Structures are given as C-alpha cells and as structure tokens.
Amino acid sequence: MKSILKTSLYMALAAGALTSAPTLYAQSSTPLKIVIGFSAGGGLDNMSRALAEKLRTELGTTVIVENRPGAGTQLAVQAVKRAAPDGNTILISPATPFIIFPLTYDKLGYDPDRDFIPLAHLADAPxxxxxxxxxxxxxxxxxxxxxxxxxxxxxxxxxxxxxxxxxxxxxxxxxxxxxxxxxxxxxxxxxxxxxxxxxxxxxxxxxxxxxxxxxxxxxxxxxxTGTQRTPLLPNVPTMSESGAPGFELSTAWYGAFAPAGTPAPVVEKLQAVLIKIVKTPDFSASMAQLGLVTTGLPASALSQTIHTQREAFRPVVQKSGFKANQ
Known part of the structure; x- marks a missing residue:
C-alpha cells in the first residue's frame, strides 16, 4: 500500500509540474538554453536539438542549444556552473565529467556534486x-x-x-x-x-x-560493454558473456543537470518534462536511429549512478596512476 501511495504521489507531483511548467516559462523573455560540450552534428547534439523542439512545445518558450566544445566538455560544464540558477540553463553531459574527471584531475574548475543539481538520466549510449x-x-x-x-x-x-x-x-x-x-x-x-x-x-x-x-x-x-545486452543489438553478447570481463561499468550515458541553487519547484518541473519527453515512443524511436536508448530516470537514479560508478572506478584509477593533463 505504501508503494502504491508513493507512486501515486510522484505521478500527481509530476502531473502538477507539467501543468504549471508552460506558465512558468511563458512569463520569461529569457530563452531556455541547453549547453553541451561537443560540436554540432554528433549524437549528443542531435539528441539535444530534438529535446529543444519538444521543450519549446511543452514549456511554451524559446529553447536554444549552445555548443561549447573543448577541454573534454569542461568548458560547457564550467559555463553552466557559472550560469544564473534560474532554470534557464541546462547542461546535458556524458558520464565522464561526473565520474572519471574527479578521479583523474588534481584540480577541476567545478565540483560535480556541489555545483550541479541532477535533473534526469536521459539516455544510454551503448x-x-x-x-x-x-x-x-x-x-x-x-x-x-x-x-x-x-x-x-x-x-x-x-x-x-x-x-x-x-x-x-x-x-x-x-x-x-x-x-x-x-x-x-x-x-x-x-x-x-x-x-x-x-x-x-x-x-x-x-x-x-x-x-x-x-x-x-x-x-x-x-x-x-555493460552488464546487459542492449536492445539496439540484442544478438550481440556483453563483453563478459563473450569471455572478456572488466567492462561492466564502462557504459556511456547522457544526463541533464541544472546549476546549484536552482529553486526546487523549477527543478521538479524540469525533471518531469524531460522524463515525459524521453519516454515518448516517437522520441525514443528517433533516438534509437542515433544509437541511443532513452531511459527517462529521475534525478535520484542519476545521482545514484554517478556515485556508484565513481566509487567503483576509484581503486582502478588509483592503481593505474593515470593523471589527466590540465
């Protein structure tokens, strides 16, 4: 019964967030900006532009994609860190800046845990x-x-x-x-x-x-890589299945983040609308053509993924002695 009530409450909150989201953004003349750390034309860029089109409809506001390639996506990450925490700037990032860079750089221009608020796990890139x-x-x-x-x-x-x-x-x-x-x-x-x-x-x-x-x-x-076969290639075994254990956590994914300090109601609205979009069948089908498997998992799942993978890689990185160049 508690589980049913919890699920019902989440659905009600999500529905409420979606209902009020257009009102929130329609009142602002500032466009919603999606920042990515790659040049135009790649898988993340294409997914971000498809998301932007859907967000325009859902939120009733202008949505743009800003490409800020460089330093292994760190230029984009730091730009979002410095952005006003008003819900008008979203970072869509791969896993590495949040999982591996904190382990391989002596100094980063951001703190992955303190400077960002996870919004949603959007897609896996098998x-x-x-x-x-x-x-x-x-x-x-x-x-x-x-x-x-x-x-x-x-x-x-x-x-x-x-x-x-x-x-x-x-x-x-x-x-x-x-x-x-x-x-x-x-x-x-x-x-x-x-x-x-x-x-x-x-x-x-x-x-x-x-x-x-x-x-x-x-x-x-x-x-x-990973622990399960991907639906994109159901007949291809995992590395471990095929006799090559070690790549279970070597997965690629894309997640959405907001700058720290973004108000909780705005975070909830963005999480709800992003999850709604990526779970839409037509959006999922179009992403599959890009080699992506949409997930639409909440912020809590994204946060857990980050910390689990980072701690799993920590001893491997430490033993390797690998250090990234600044």
Whole structure:
C-alpha cells in the first residue's frame, strides 16, 4: 500500500509540474538554453536539438542549444556552473565529467556534486567492441586467444584516454592476465579506418558511431560493454558473456543537470518534462536511429549512478596512476 501511495504521489507531483511548467516559462523573455560540450552534428547534439523542439512545445518558450566544445566538455560544464540558477540553463553531459574527471584531475574548475543539481538520466549510449570483417576472430574470447599469439598486436582503439573504456581495459587486463594497450584516436572515423585496414585489431566506441559501417559489412561486432545486452543489438553478447570481463561499468550515458541553487519547484518541473519527453515512443524511436536508448530516470537514479560508478572506478584509477593533463 505504501508503494502504491508513493507512486501515486510522484505521478500527481509530476502531473502538477507539467501543468504549471508552460506558465512558468511563458512569463520569461529569457530563452531556455541547453549547453553541451561537443560540436554540432554528433549524437549528443542531435539528441539535444530534438529535446529543444519538444521543450519549446511543452514549456511554451524559446529553447536554444549552445555548443561549447573543448577541454573534454569542461568548458560547457564550467559555463553552466557559472550560469544564473534560474532554470534557464541546462547542461546535458556524458558520464565522464561526473565520474572519471574527479578521479583523474588534481584540480577541476567545478565540483560535480556541489555545483550541479541532477535533473534526469536521459539516455544510454551503448558501446561495442568491433573489428574488421576480415578478422579471423568472431568473439571476444577468440580475439583474446588470438592476441596471446600476437605480441605486437596488443592495441585497443578508443576515442580518448582517461575514460570509462580506458579503465575497463585495465580491468580486463587484471581479470585475464593480458597486457592490452589503449590506443587513443581523435575520433571514431580514424579508429574505424584503421580497423577496416587491418592496422588496428579491435576498437571500442558507441553503437551510433559504428552502425553504418557494420550494416555495410565492413566491420563486425564482438561484444557490448555493460552488464546487459542492449536492445539496439540484442544478438550481440556483453563483453563478459563473450569471455572478456572488466567492462561492466564502462557504459556511456547522457544526463541533464541544472546549476546549484536552482529553486526546487523549477527543478521538479524540469525533471518531469524531460522524463515525459524521453519516454515518448516517437522520441525514443528517433533516438534509437542515433544509437541511443532513452531511459527517462529521475534525478535520484542519476545521482545514484554517478556515485556508484565513481566509487567503483576509484581503486582502478588509483592503481593505474593515470593523471589527466590540465
């Protein structure tokens, strides 16, 4: 009974927030700004622009997307930290600035826990290991058996060092006794070009960044990160299922945040409307085309995810001795 009452109360609050949200924003001449730390054209940018269109309708106000790439998204994060806490600025961020950067930077220009209020967990961006379609191995276990015999082919491609994939690879080495080496690329295209050409035995990136090449028969998938298979690739096993334990927490996601000090009623309204949008079937379907799985989880779930993943990675990062450059 308590559970039913709690659920009913949450639904009533959410409904109330949605009802009053248009009134709140229609009274302001200041546009609602979504800030992201990437250039235009990528998966996060496309999702943010789709969200902006929906928010315009839901809130009855102008919504713009501001691209502030640089410093591994830190320019965007710090811009939102400095923004007025009035509900007119939202950060949409990947996991790394909130999970890994606090562990790898001696000094950050923000405190991920004190300077922001979580609004909602918006989407997962499933990550998958891939290789050339001409490779002799078809599973992670076959790849690990192959690489044992190839002492000069231990590189594993990724788009940056110091992220969840990097430390997942260190976990894999610890669990299996391998000495695989992370190879950082400036972007997925370069990594995938080397995969297709046989220069790089294996690479790991988001499904969205690789799906076109997989559909065209140039690469094949070996395993997805995380603890569960993704609905985008139901026939591809997890890395652990495929004999490569260590990447269970190496997941990618996008969450929404407001500057600390944003009034609670505004936070509640934004949380409710964001969850409503990403749970809409047509929005979810359009995001799946980008390689994203919408979630629509409340702020409490986002906060729990951040702290759980950060603490799980803490000993791995400390043991590695890795430090990010300022």
């Amino acid at each position: 990550m998958v290991a891939s290789t050339s379609v001409n490779s002799s191995y078809n599973t992670m276990s076959e790849y690990l058996a192959w690489v044992k015999q190839q002492k000069d082919q231990t590189g594993v491609g990724m788009v940056s060092l110091g992220g969840t994939v990097h430390f997942g690879l260190l976990n894999l080495n610890k669990n299996t006794g391998h000495s695989l080496q992370p190879v950082a690329y400036k972007g997925a295209p370069g990594m995938l070009t080397d995969e297709i050409g046989g220069v790089l035995p294996i690479g790991i990136d988001t499904v969205g960044g690789q799906s076109e090449l997989q559909r065209s028969g140039k690469i094949k998938y070996l395993g997805v």
